[in-house]
Amino acid sequence: MPIAYSRKNFARFQSLIALFLLCLALSVLSDKFLSFSNLWNVMRQISVNICISVGMTLIVLTAGIDLSVGSVLALCGAITAGLLKNGIELPSQNLYIGFTVLGAILAGGLTGSALGAFNGWAITRFNVPPFVATLAMLTVARGLTMLWTGGFPISGLGDTFLFIGTGWFLGIPVPVWISIVVVALAVFLTDKTRIGRYIYAIGGNESASRLSGINVNRVKIIVYTIAGALAAVGGIMVTSRLDSAQPNAGISYELDSIAAVVIGGTSLSGGRGSILGTVQGAIIIGVLNNGLVLLNVSPFWQQVVKGLVILLAVIIDKSNGKNE
Amino acid sequence: MPKPIRYLLFAVVFALLAYNSVYFRKLDEVKAGAAAFDAAGYAEDFWGKKLIPGLSKAVDLNALTAQLKTEKDKAFEQYSHALGIGNIRYFLVKGQGIVADVSENEVSVKLIGAGEGAGNVRIATEYIFGNAVRDASGAIDINAFTNSMDFNNVSAEINELIREKVVPPFKSKVKKGDRVTFHGAIELNREHLQLNNIEIIPVSLQIEQP
Numbered sequence: 121m122p123i124a125y126s127r128k129n130f131a132r133f134q135s136l137i138a139l140f141l142l143c144l145a146l147s148v149l150s151d152k153f154l155s156f157s158n159l160w161n162v163m164r165q166i167s168v169n170i171c172i173s174v175g176m177t178l179i180v181l182t183a184g185i186d187l188s189v190g191s192v193l194a195l196c197g198a199i200t201a202g203l204l205k206n207g208i209e210l211p212s213q214n215l216y217i218g219f220t221v222l223g224a225i226l227a228g229g230l231t232g233s234a235l236g237a238f239n240g241w242a243i244t245r246f247n248v249p250p251f252v253a254t255l256a257m258l259t260v261a262r263g264l265t266m267l268w269t270g271g272f273p274i275s276g277l278g279d280t281f282l283f284i285g286t287g288w289f290l291g292i293p294v295p296v297w298i299s300i301v302v303v304a305l306a307v308f309l310t311d312k313t314r315i316g317r318y319i320y321a322i323g324g325n326e327s328a329s330r331l332s333g334i335n336v337n338r339v340k341i342i343v344y345t346i347a348g349a350l351a352a353v354g355g356i357m358v359t360s361r362l363d364s365a366q367p368n369a370g371i372s373y374e375l376d377s378i379a380a381v382v383i384g385g386t387s388l389s390g391g392r393g394s395i396l397g398t399v400q401g402a403i404i405i406g407v408l409n410n411g412l413v414l415l416n417v418s419p420f421w422q423q424v425v426k427g428l429v430i431l432l433a434v435i436i437d438k439s440n441g442k443n444e
Numbered sequence: 445m446p447k448p449i450r451y452l453l454f455a456v457v458f459a460l461l462a463y464n465s466v467y468f469r470k471l472d473e474v475k476a477g478a479a480a481f482d483a484a485g486y487a488e489d490f491w492g493k494k495l496i497p498g499l500s501k502a503v504d505l506n507a508l509t510a511q512l513k514t515e516k517d518k519a520f521e522q523y524s525h526a527l528g529i530g531n532i533r534y535f536l537v538k539g540q541g542i543v544a545d546v547s548e549n550e551v552s553v554k555l556i557g558a559g560e561g562a563g564n565v566r567i568a569t570e571y572i573f574g575n576a577v578r579d580a581s582g583a584i585d586i587n588a589f590t591n592s593m594d595f596n597n598v599s600a601e602i603n604e605l606i607r608e609k610v611v612p613p614f615k616s617k618v619k620k621g622d623r624v625t626f627h628g629a630i631e632l633n634r635e636h637l638q639l640n641n642i643e644i645i646p647v648s649l650q651i652e653q654p
Binding site for chain 2: 201219226
Protein backbone atom coordinates (compact mmCIF):
# COMPACT_ATOMS: atom_id res chain seq x y z
CA MET A 121 0.00 0.00 0.00
CA PRO A 122 2.69 2.57 0.84
CA ILE A 123 4.54 1.66 -2.37
CA ALA A 124 1.39 2.14 -4.45
CA TYR A 125 0.71 5.42 -2.67
CA SER A 126 4.19 6.79 -3.29
CA ARG A 127 4.10 5.65 -6.93
CA LYS A 128 0.80 7.50 -7.42
CA ASN A 129 2.23 10.64 -5.84
CA PHE A 130 5.32 10.39 -8.02
CA ALA A 131 3.14 10.10 -11.12
CA ARG A 132 1.22 13.21 -10.07
CA PHE A 133 4.34 15.31 -9.61
CA GLN A 134 6.63 13.69 -12.18
CA SER A 135 6.49 16.59 -14.66
CA LEU A 136 7.15 19.11 -11.88
CA ILE A 137 10.10 17.04 -10.70
CA ALA A 138 11.37 16.79 -14.29
CA LEU A 139 11.06 20.56 -14.69
CA PHE A 140 12.92 21.20 -11.46
CA LEU A 141 15.76 18.85 -12.44
CA LEU A 142 15.95 20.38 -15.92
CA CYS A 143 16.18 23.93 -14.54
CA LEU A 144 18.77 22.82 -12.00
CA ALA A 145 20.92 21.20 -14.68
CA LEU A 146 20.66 24.18 -17.03
CA SER A 147 21.45 26.71 -14.34
CA VAL A 148 24.66 24.76 -13.64
CA LEU A 149 25.56 24.26 -17.32
CA SER A 150 24.81 27.79 -18.56
CA ASP A 151 25.35 31.04 -16.70
CA LYS A 152 22.84 32.77 -19.00
CA PHE A 153 19.94 30.48 -18.18
CA LEU A 154 18.87 32.12 -14.95
CA SER A 155 19.29 35.66 -16.26
CA PHE A 156 16.21 37.85 -16.04
CA SER A 157 16.09 38.59 -19.76
CA ASN A 158 16.46 34.93 -20.72
CA LEU A 159 13.69 33.78 -18.38
CA TRP A 160 11.26 36.42 -19.68
CA ASN A 161 12.21 35.49 -23.22
CA VAL A 162 11.47 31.83 -22.45
CA MET A 163 8.13 32.83 -20.92
CA ARG A 164 7.20 34.81 -24.03
CA GLN A 165 8.03 31.83 -26.26
CA ILE A 166 6.24 29.37 -24.01
CA SER A 167 3.11 31.51 -24.02
CA VAL A 168 2.48 30.65 -27.66
CA ASN A 169 2.91 26.92 -27.07
CA ILE A 170 0.70 27.09 -23.97
CA CYS A 171 -2.17 28.59 -25.96
CA ILE A 172 -1.89 25.96 -28.69
CA SER A 173 -1.36 23.14 -26.21
CA VAL A 174 -4.43 24.06 -24.19
CA GLY A 175 -6.53 23.53 -27.33
CA MET A 176 -4.61 20.35 -28.09
CA THR A 177 -5.30 19.07 -24.57
CA LEU A 178 -9.05 19.47 -25.03
CA ILE A 179 -8.82 17.52 -28.28
CA VAL A 180 -6.58 14.77 -26.86
CA LEU A 181 -8.95 14.44 -23.88
CA THR A 182 -11.62 13.43 -26.41
CA ALA A 183 -9.13 10.87 -27.80
CA GLY A 184 -8.50 13.04 -30.87
CA ILE A 185 -5.44 14.80 -32.28
CA ASP A 186 -4.89 17.97 -34.29
CA LEU A 187 -1.88 18.09 -36.60
CA SER A 188 -2.98 21.32 -38.27
CA VAL A 189 -2.38 23.80 -35.43
CA GLY A 190 0.98 25.03 -36.79
CA SER A 191 -0.42 25.74 -40.25
CA VAL A 192 -3.60 27.28 -38.84
CA LEU A 193 -1.40 29.47 -36.63
CA ALA A 194 0.52 30.67 -39.70
CA LEU A 195 -2.62 31.34 -41.73
CA CYS A 196 -4.35 33.26 -38.92
CA GLY A 197 -1.24 35.35 -38.30
CA ALA A 198 -1.00 36.10 -42.01
CA ILE A 199 -4.71 36.97 -42.31
CA THR A 200 -4.44 39.31 -39.32
CA ALA A 201 -1.31 41.00 -40.64
CA GLY A 202 -2.58 41.19 -44.21
CA LEU A 203 -5.88 42.79 -43.27
CA LEU A 204 -4.20 45.20 -40.90
CA LYS A 205 -1.57 46.24 -43.42
CA ASN A 206 -3.40 46.06 -46.73
CA GLY A 207 -7.15 45.89 -45.98
CA ILE A 208 -9.43 44.56 -48.71
CA GLU A 209 -9.92 46.21 -52.08
CA LEU A 210 -13.13 45.70 -54.04
CA PRO A 211 -12.47 47.42 -57.38
CA SER A 212 -15.86 46.47 -58.83
CA GLN A 213 -17.58 48.34 -55.97
CA ASN A 214 -14.90 51.07 -55.81
CA LEU A 215 -14.65 50.14 -52.15
CA TYR A 216 -11.73 49.84 -49.77
CA ILE A 217 -12.36 48.03 -46.47
CA GLY A 218 -9.76 48.95 -43.88
CA PHE A 219 -9.28 47.00 -40.66
CA THR A 220 -8.43 48.33 -37.22
CA VAL A 221 -6.20 46.27 -34.92
CA LEU A 222 -9.34 44.93 -33.23
CA GLY A 223 -10.92 44.06 -36.57
CA ALA A 224 -7.82 42.30 -37.87
CA ILE A 225 -7.48 40.28 -34.66
CA LEU A 226 -11.15 39.28 -34.76
CA ALA A 227 -10.77 38.23 -38.40
CA GLY A 228 -7.72 36.11 -37.52
CA GLY A 229 -9.56 34.54 -34.59
CA LEU A 230 -12.63 33.81 -36.67
CA THR A 231 -10.47 32.19 -39.34
CA GLY A 232 -8.91 29.88 -36.76
CA SER A 233 -12.31 29.03 -35.28
CA ALA A 234 -13.74 28.32 -38.73
CA LEU A 235 -10.86 26.03 -39.69
CA GLY A 236 -11.14 24.23 -36.34
CA ALA A 237 -14.88 23.86 -36.78
CA PHE A 238 -14.27 22.46 -40.26
CA ASN A 239 -11.87 19.90 -38.78
CA GLY A 240 -14.50 18.88 -36.22
CA TRP A 241 -17.21 18.73 -38.86
CA ALA A 242 -15.11 16.58 -41.22
CA ILE A 243 -14.20 14.21 -38.39
CA THR A 244 -17.73 13.78 -37.05
CA ARG A 245 -19.74 14.04 -40.30
CA PHE A 246 -17.62 11.69 -42.41
CA ASN A 247 -16.10 9.64 -39.63
CA VAL A 248 -12.60 10.56 -40.87
CA PRO A 249 -9.87 9.73 -38.34
CA PRO A 250 -8.72 12.98 -36.67
CA PHE A 251 -5.14 12.22 -37.70
CA VAL A 252 -6.08 12.19 -41.39
CA ALA A 253 -8.54 15.09 -41.32
CA THR A 254 -6.16 17.43 -39.54
CA LEU A 255 -3.23 16.27 -41.66
CA ALA A 256 -5.23 17.38 -44.68
CA MET A 257 -5.96 20.70 -42.99
CA LEU A 258 -2.24 21.10 -42.27
CA THR A 259 -1.56 21.12 -46.01
CA VAL A 260 -4.62 23.19 -46.93
CA ALA A 261 -3.88 25.91 -44.36
CA ARG A 262 -0.21 26.10 -45.36
CA GLY A 263 -1.19 26.41 -49.00
CA LEU A 264 -3.72 29.14 -48.19
CA THR A 265 -1.03 30.98 -46.23
CA MET A 266 1.28 30.92 -49.25
CA LEU A 267 -1.54 32.12 -51.50
CA TRP A 268 -2.50 34.93 -49.11
CA THR A 269 1.07 36.17 -48.61
CA GLY A 270 2.46 35.36 -52.06
CA GLY A 271 5.29 33.64 -50.21
CA PHE A 272 6.54 36.94 -48.76
CA PRO A 273 6.45 38.03 -45.13
CA ILE A 274 3.98 40.79 -44.22
CA SER A 275 5.81 43.26 -42.00
CA GLY A 276 5.50 46.71 -40.48
CA LEU A 277 2.28 46.26 -38.51
CA GLY A 278 2.36 49.27 -36.23
CA ASP A 279 3.08 49.89 -32.56
CA THR A 280 -0.43 49.13 -31.28
CA PHE A 281 -0.34 45.64 -32.74
CA LEU A 282 3.25 45.06 -31.59
CA PHE A 283 2.14 45.63 -28.00
CA ILE A 284 0.41 42.22 -28.02
CA GLY A 285 3.63 40.31 -28.56
CA THR A 286 6.28 42.63 -27.15
CA GLY A 287 4.52 44.82 -24.59
CA TRP A 288 4.56 44.67 -20.81
CA PHE A 289 1.66 45.05 -18.37
CA LEU A 290 2.20 45.29 -14.61
CA GLY A 291 5.79 44.15 -15.06
CA ILE A 292 4.86 40.99 -16.93
CA PRO A 293 5.01 40.44 -20.73
CA VAL A 294 1.60 40.72 -22.41
CA PRO A 295 1.84 37.23 -24.03
CA VAL A 296 2.23 35.76 -20.54
CA TRP A 297 -0.96 37.54 -19.44
CA ILE A 298 -2.75 36.19 -22.51
CA SER A 299 -1.65 32.63 -21.75
CA ILE A 300 -2.72 33.04 -18.09
CA VAL A 301 -6.21 34.10 -19.21
CA VAL A 302 -6.39 31.22 -21.71
CA VAL A 303 -5.33 28.70 -19.07
CA ALA A 304 -7.78 30.09 -16.49
CA LEU A 305 -10.68 29.88 -18.96
CA ALA A 306 -9.69 26.36 -20.00
CA VAL A 307 -9.41 25.17 -16.39
CA PHE A 308 -12.85 26.62 -15.72
CA LEU A 309 -14.21 24.93 -18.85
CA THR A 310 -12.82 21.49 -18.01
CA ASP A 311 -13.42 21.54 -14.24
CA LYS A 312 -16.57 23.59 -13.72
CA THR A 313 -18.79 23.20 -16.75
CA ARG A 314 -20.99 20.49 -18.18
CA ILE A 315 -19.15 20.47 -21.49
CA GLY A 316 -15.89 19.91 -19.58
CA ARG A 317 -17.34 16.76 -18.03
CA TYR A 318 -18.57 15.66 -21.47
CA ILE A 319 -15.06 16.07 -22.88
CA TYR A 320 -13.62 13.67 -20.27
CA ALA A 321 -16.56 11.29 -20.71
CA ILE A 322 -16.16 11.12 -24.49
CA GLY A 323 -12.44 10.41 -24.16
CA GLY A 324 -13.09 7.77 -21.51
CA ASN A 325 -15.73 5.89 -23.45
CA GLU A 326 -17.30 7.44 -26.53
CA SER A 327 -19.96 4.78 -27.02
CA ALA A 328 -21.12 4.99 -23.42
CA SER A 329 -21.21 8.79 -23.66
CA ARG A 330 -23.36 8.60 -26.78
CA LEU A 331 -25.70 6.10 -25.14
CA SER A 332 -26.02 8.29 -22.07
CA GLY A 333 -27.36 11.13 -24.22
CA ILE A 334 -24.31 13.28 -24.79
CA ASN A 335 -24.26 14.92 -28.21
CA VAL A 336 -20.77 13.64 -28.94
CA ASN A 337 -20.45 15.21 -32.40
CA ARG A 338 -21.44 18.65 -31.12
CA VAL A 339 -18.95 18.48 -28.27
CA LYS A 340 -16.17 17.40 -30.64
CA ILE A 341 -16.91 20.24 -33.08
CA ILE A 342 -16.84 22.72 -30.18
CA VAL A 343 -13.52 21.31 -28.97
CA TYR A 344 -11.88 21.52 -32.41
CA THR A 345 -13.30 25.04 -32.85
CA ILE A 346 -11.74 26.13 -29.55
CA ALA A 347 -8.42 24.58 -30.58
CA GLY A 348 -8.55 26.46 -33.89
CA ALA A 349 -9.31 29.72 -32.10
CA LEU A 350 -6.39 29.16 -29.71
CA ALA A 351 -4.07 28.41 -32.63
CA ALA A 352 -5.18 31.78 -34.01
CA VAL A 353 -4.34 33.43 -30.68
CA GLY A 354 -0.89 31.86 -30.91
CA GLY A 355 -0.54 33.07 -34.51
CA ILE A 356 -1.43 36.62 -33.57
CA MET A 357 1.10 36.57 -30.72
CA VAL A 358 3.89 35.22 -32.95
CA THR A 359 3.12 37.73 -35.69
CA SER A 360 3.08 40.59 -33.22
CA ARG A 361 6.30 39.50 -31.52
CA LEU A 362 8.17 39.35 -34.84
CA ASP A 363 6.35 42.37 -36.33
CA SER A 364 5.98 40.10 -39.31
CA ALA A 365 3.70 37.33 -40.56
CA GLN A 366 6.00 34.69 -41.97
CA PRO A 367 4.53 32.25 -44.51
CA ASN A 368 6.51 29.41 -42.94
CA ALA A 369 5.64 30.26 -39.34
CA GLY A 370 4.47 27.50 -37.02
CA ILE A 371 6.21 24.61 -38.76
CA SER A 372 6.45 21.68 -36.29
CA TYR A 373 4.54 23.62 -33.62
CA GLU A 374 2.05 20.76 -33.56
CA LEU A 375 4.84 18.47 -32.35
CA ASP A 376 5.83 20.80 -29.52
CA SER A 377 2.18 21.08 -28.62
CA ILE A 378 1.57 17.32 -28.60
CA ALA A 379 4.80 16.91 -26.63
CA ALA A 380 3.58 19.40 -24.01
CA VAL A 381 0.27 17.57 -23.71
CA VAL A 382 1.89 14.14 -23.36
CA ILE A 383 4.63 15.28 -20.99
CA GLY A 384 1.92 17.01 -18.97
CA GLY A 385 0.33 13.64 -18.32
CA THR A 386 -2.65 13.70 -20.67
CA SER A 387 -3.33 10.25 -22.04
CA LEU A 388 -3.25 10.01 -25.83
CA SER A 389 -6.11 7.53 -25.62
CA GLY A 390 -8.29 10.23 -24.05
CA GLY A 391 -10.28 10.75 -20.88
CA ARG A 392 -7.33 11.44 -18.56
CA GLY A 393 -5.24 14.56 -18.11
CA SER A 394 -5.42 18.20 -17.14
CA ILE A 395 -4.81 21.70 -18.44
CA LEU A 396 -2.36 22.49 -15.64
CA GLY A 397 -0.38 19.35 -16.49
CA THR A 398 -0.11 20.60 -20.05
CA VAL A 399 1.14 23.97 -18.82
CA GLN A 400 3.92 22.11 -16.99
CA GLY A 401 4.64 20.13 -20.16
CA ALA A 402 4.81 23.32 -22.25
CA ILE A 403 7.21 24.89 -19.75
CA ILE A 404 9.41 21.77 -19.88
CA ILE A 405 9.49 21.85 -23.69
CA GLY A 406 10.18 25.60 -23.68
CA VAL A 407 12.97 25.32 -21.13
CA LEU A 408 14.41 22.33 -22.98
CA ASN A 409 14.40 24.27 -26.29
CA ASN A 410 16.01 27.25 -24.61
CA GLY A 411 18.57 25.13 -22.80
CA LEU A 412 19.63 23.29 -25.95
CA VAL A 413 20.15 26.62 -27.73
CA LEU A 414 22.09 28.08 -24.78
CA LEU A 415 24.30 25.00 -24.73
CA ASN A 416 24.97 25.42 -28.46
CA VAL A 417 23.56 22.02 -29.28
CA SER A 418 23.23 21.51 -33.04
CA PRO A 419 19.63 22.00 -34.25
CA PHE A 420 19.71 18.48 -35.66
CA TRP A 421 20.56 17.05 -32.26
CA GLN A 422 17.90 19.25 -30.68
CA GLN A 423 15.27 17.42 -32.71
CA VAL A 424 16.68 14.08 -31.66
CA VAL A 425 16.64 15.06 -27.98
CA LYS A 426 13.07 16.40 -28.16
CA GLY A 427 11.90 13.25 -29.90
CA LEU A 428 13.46 11.07 -27.22
CA VAL A 429 11.89 13.18 -24.46
CA ILE A 430 8.46 12.72 -26.04
CA LEU A 431 9.04 8.98 -26.36
CA LEU A 432 10.10 8.79 -22.73
CA ALA A 433 7.00 10.72 -21.67
CA VAL A 434 4.72 8.34 -23.57
CA ILE A 435 6.45 5.31 -22.04
CA ILE A 436 6.02 6.77 -18.56
CA ASP A 437 2.38 7.58 -19.37
CA LYS A 438 1.76 4.00 -20.46
CA SER A 439 3.46 2.72 -17.35
CA ASN A 440 1.26 4.96 -15.17
CA GLY A 441 -1.82 3.74 -17.01
CA LYS A 442 -0.88 0.13 -16.25
CA ASN A 443 -0.28 0.88 -12.59
CA GLU A 444 -3.66 2.55 -12.28
CA MET B 445 -32.50 36.20 -19.03
CA PRO B 446 -35.42 36.46 -21.50
CA LYS B 447 -34.55 35.61 -25.09
CA PRO B 448 -35.37 39.02 -26.65
CA ILE B 449 -33.04 40.79 -24.20
CA ARG B 450 -30.33 38.23 -24.87
CA TYR B 451 -30.63 38.76 -28.63
CA LEU B 452 -30.68 42.53 -28.17
CA LEU B 453 -27.51 42.41 -26.06
CA PHE B 454 -25.86 40.17 -28.64
CA ALA B 455 -26.80 42.56 -31.42
CA VAL B 456 -25.45 45.57 -29.50
CA VAL B 457 -22.12 43.83 -28.78
CA PHE B 458 -21.87 42.70 -32.42
CA ALA B 459 -22.61 46.21 -33.69
CA LEU B 460 -20.05 47.75 -31.33
CA LEU B 461 -17.37 45.28 -32.40
CA ALA B 462 -18.15 45.73 -36.07
CA TYR B 463 -18.13 49.54 -35.75
CA ASN B 464 -14.70 49.45 -34.12
CA SER B 465 -13.29 46.79 -36.45
CA VAL B 466 -13.65 48.06 -40.00
CA TYR B 467 -13.91 51.31 -41.90
CA PHE B 468 -14.90 52.00 -45.47
CA ARG B 469 -13.40 54.33 -48.05
CA LYS B 470 -13.84 54.84 -51.74
CA LEU B 471 -11.10 52.87 -53.43
CA ASP B 472 -10.18 55.61 -55.89
CA GLU B 473 -9.75 58.08 -53.01
CA VAL B 474 -7.46 55.65 -51.19
CA LYS B 475 -5.46 55.06 -54.36
CA ALA B 476 -5.26 58.79 -55.06
CA GLY B 477 -4.05 59.38 -51.51
CA ALA B 478 -1.34 56.82 -51.91
CA ALA B 479 -0.30 57.47 -55.50
CA ALA B 480 0.43 54.24 -57.35
CA PHE B 481 3.75 53.02 -56.07
CA ASP B 482 6.48 52.63 -58.68
CA ALA B 483 8.56 49.79 -57.25
CA ALA B 484 10.92 49.69 -60.24
CA GLY B 485 11.56 53.43 -59.99
CA TYR B 486 12.05 53.21 -56.25
CA ALA B 487 14.52 50.33 -56.69
CA GLU B 488 16.49 52.25 -59.37
CA ASP B 489 16.65 55.28 -57.11
CA PHE B 490 17.65 53.16 -54.12
CA TRP B 491 20.32 51.41 -56.18
CA GLY B 492 21.97 54.61 -57.36
CA LYS B 493 21.57 56.85 -54.32
CA LYS B 494 21.80 54.49 -51.36
CA LEU B 495 23.01 51.00 -52.20
CA ILE B 496 26.06 51.70 -54.37
CA PRO B 497 27.31 54.61 -52.19
CA GLY B 498 26.62 52.41 -49.13
CA LEU B 499 28.97 49.70 -50.43
CA SER B 500 31.86 51.67 -48.97
CA LYS B 501 30.53 50.60 -45.57
CA ALA B 502 30.49 46.90 -46.48
CA VAL B 503 32.48 44.77 -44.08
CA ASP B 504 35.35 42.63 -45.33
CA LEU B 505 34.14 39.03 -45.41
CA ASN B 506 37.38 37.60 -44.01
CA ALA B 507 37.30 40.04 -41.10
CA LEU B 508 33.62 39.34 -40.51
CA THR B 509 34.00 35.56 -40.39
CA ALA B 510 36.98 35.91 -38.06
CA GLN B 511 34.99 38.14 -35.72
CA LEU B 512 31.96 35.86 -35.89
CA LYS B 513 34.12 33.04 -34.56
CA THR B 514 35.29 35.03 -31.56
CA GLU B 515 32.70 37.75 -30.89
CA LYS B 516 29.52 36.56 -32.55
CA ASP B 517 27.09 38.87 -30.74
CA LYS B 518 29.22 41.95 -31.30
CA ALA B 519 29.65 41.14 -34.99
CA PHE B 520 25.90 40.71 -35.47
CA GLU B 521 25.19 43.90 -33.59
CA GLN B 522 27.77 45.89 -35.49
CA TYR B 523 27.26 44.76 -39.06
CA SER B 524 23.92 42.98 -39.56
CA HIS B 525 20.50 44.30 -40.44
CA ALA B 526 17.08 42.64 -40.48
CA LEU B 527 13.42 43.33 -40.08
CA GLY B 528 11.90 42.18 -36.82
CA ILE B 529 13.71 40.17 -34.20
CA GLY B 530 14.29 36.80 -35.86
CA ASN B 531 17.59 34.93 -35.99
CA ILE B 532 18.02 35.43 -39.73
CA ARG B 533 20.07 38.57 -40.33
CA TYR B 534 21.79 40.10 -43.35
CA PHE B 535 25.26 41.55 -43.88
CA LEU B 536 26.62 43.79 -46.61
CA VAL B 537 30.07 42.32 -47.37
CA LYS B 538 33.03 42.77 -49.68
CA GLY B 539 36.04 40.67 -50.53
CA GLN B 540 38.47 39.33 -53.09
CA GLY B 541 39.02 35.79 -54.20
CA ILE B 542 40.18 33.39 -56.87
CA VAL B 543 37.51 31.60 -58.88
CA ALA B 544 37.66 27.91 -58.03
CA ASP B 545 34.73 26.71 -60.07
CA VAL B 546 32.08 28.07 -62.43
CA SER B 547 28.75 26.29 -62.67
CA GLU B 548 25.36 27.10 -64.18
CA ASN B 549 23.98 28.53 -60.96
CA GLU B 550 26.94 29.96 -59.08
CA VAL B 551 30.62 30.81 -59.03
CA SER B 552 32.70 29.27 -56.28
CA VAL B 553 35.44 31.55 -54.97
CA LYS B 554 38.40 30.90 -52.67
CA LEU B 555 38.81 34.05 -50.58
CA ILE B 556 42.21 35.70 -50.63
CA GLY B 557 43.49 35.99 -47.09
CA ALA B 558 41.15 33.39 -45.67
CA GLY B 559 42.84 31.08 -43.22
CA GLU B 560 43.85 27.50 -43.94
CA GLY B 561 40.88 25.18 -44.16
CA ALA B 562 38.42 27.98 -44.89
CA GLY B 563 35.73 26.85 -47.30
CA ASN B 564 34.92 28.59 -50.58
CA VAL B 565 32.11 31.10 -50.81
CA ARG B 566 29.47 30.94 -53.52
CA ILE B 567 28.44 33.91 -55.65
CA ALA B 568 24.88 33.36 -56.87
CA THR B 569 24.52 33.97 -60.59
CA GLU B 570 21.22 32.26 -61.37
CA TYR B 571 18.82 32.24 -58.44
CA ILE B 572 18.67 35.81 -57.19
CA PHE B 573 15.69 35.78 -54.83
CA GLY B 574 14.78 36.89 -51.32
CA ASN B 575 15.31 40.08 -49.40
CA ALA B 576 19.02 39.81 -48.64
CA VAL B 577 20.19 42.89 -50.56
CA ARG B 578 17.25 45.08 -49.55
CA ASP B 579 17.59 44.21 -45.87
CA ALA B 580 21.40 44.00 -45.68
CA SER B 581 21.69 47.62 -46.72
CA GLY B 582 19.74 48.76 -43.66
CA ALA B 583 18.79 51.78 -45.75
CA ILE B 584 15.10 51.04 -46.34
CA ASP B 585 12.58 51.69 -43.57
CA ILE B 586 9.52 49.47 -43.82
CA ASN B 587 7.42 52.08 -42.07
CA ALA B 588 7.86 54.34 -45.08
CA PHE B 589 5.63 51.93 -47.05
CA THR B 590 1.86 51.93 -46.85
CA ASN B 591 1.60 48.20 -47.52
CA SER B 592 3.80 45.14 -47.49
CA MET B 593 3.20 44.38 -51.17
CA ASP B 594 5.02 47.57 -52.17
CA PHE B 595 7.85 46.74 -49.80
CA ASN B 596 8.20 43.24 -51.19
CA ASN B 597 8.00 44.54 -54.76
CA VAL B 598 11.03 46.75 -54.08
CA SER B 599 12.95 43.62 -53.17
CA ALA B 600 11.82 41.88 -56.34
CA GLU B 601 12.90 44.88 -58.43
CA ILE B 602 16.32 45.06 -56.73
CA ASN B 603 16.82 41.38 -57.53
CA GLU B 604 15.78 42.09 -61.11
CA LEU B 605 18.42 44.83 -61.35
CA ILE B 606 21.04 42.34 -60.14
CA ARG B 607 19.88 39.80 -62.73
CA GLU B 608 20.01 42.42 -65.50
CA LYS B 609 22.96 44.65 -64.61
CA VAL B 610 25.34 42.74 -62.39
CA VAL B 611 25.23 39.08 -63.34
CA PRO B 612 25.28 38.97 -67.20
CA PRO B 613 28.58 40.86 -67.81
CA PHE B 614 30.24 38.84 -65.04
CA LYS B 615 28.83 35.48 -66.06
CA SER B 616 29.84 35.92 -69.70
CA LYS B 617 33.52 36.48 -68.84
CA VAL B 618 34.30 34.69 -65.62
CA LYS B 619 36.43 31.57 -65.70
CA LYS B 620 38.38 29.40 -63.31
CA GLY B 621 41.50 31.13 -61.95
CA ASP B 622 40.16 34.69 -62.35
CA ARG B 623 40.67 37.11 -59.52
CA VAL B 624 37.30 38.54 -58.46
CA THR B 625 36.42 41.56 -56.34
CA PHE B 626 32.88 41.45 -55.04
CA HIS B 627 30.39 43.40 -52.95
CA GLY B 628 27.12 41.75 -51.95
CA ALA B 629 24.72 40.58 -49.29
CA ILE B 630 24.84 37.42 -47.22
CA GLU B 631 22.31 35.82 -44.88
CA LEU B 632 23.36 34.27 -41.57
CA ASN B 633 21.39 32.58 -38.81
CA ARG B 634 22.38 34.03 -35.46
CA GLU B 635 21.55 30.89 -33.46
CA HIS B 636 22.75 28.31 -35.95
CA LEU B 637 25.74 29.95 -37.52
CA GLN B 638 27.11 28.21 -40.63
CA LEU B 639 30.29 29.85 -41.94
CA ASN B 640 31.35 27.10 -44.31
CA ASN B 641 28.53 27.52 -46.81
CA ILE B 642 28.14 31.25 -47.42
CA GLU B 643 26.19 32.40 -50.45
CA ILE B 644 26.68 35.96 -51.70
CA ILE B 645 23.96 37.80 -53.57
CA PRO B 646 26.15 40.13 -55.63
CA VAL B 647 25.70 43.88 -55.96
CA SER B 648 29.02 44.60 -57.65
CA LEU B 649 31.41 42.16 -59.37
CA GLN B 650 34.74 42.88 -61.02
CA ILE B 651 37.12 40.47 -62.74
CA GLU B 652 40.87 40.87 -62.98
CA GLN B 653 41.99 38.22 -65.42
CA PRO B 654 45.55 37.01 -64.91
